[in-house]
Amino acid sequence: MAENITTPSNDEKNIATITHLGGTVFWFIPALVVWVLKKDDSAYLADQSREALNFQITILIAQFVAGLLAIILIGFVLMGIIWLFNFIFCIIAAIATSKGETYRYPLCLRLIN
Secondary structure (H helix, E strand, O other): OOOOHHHHHHHHHHHHHHHHHHHHHHHOOOHHHHHHHHHHOOOOHHHHHHHHHHHHHHHHHHHHHHHHHHHHHHHHHHHHHHHHHHHHHHHHHHHHHOOOOOOOOOOOOOOOO
């Protein structure tokens, strides 16, 4: 699915890094903003913001399911695990994009193409 993406500029790397890191605090909003504003300007930013957005939507769905499961108490454990999973993989993605690499999240629903 990765198109011919040229080597990103330093600005593109920085924006992609902030987009991934923003998911740890602001969930899908940074990725959505970058995707809407930059998808036509930069193939690298379009790819990485779409990836971050898909991952944050996946996390949102998982948190919703965990919230439903909180009725039987296992959801509280799952919420912590999902939060930790989100935090760790957003950091890994930010490190990769700071180097100009493309990053693919594991266990991510690819809802936006």
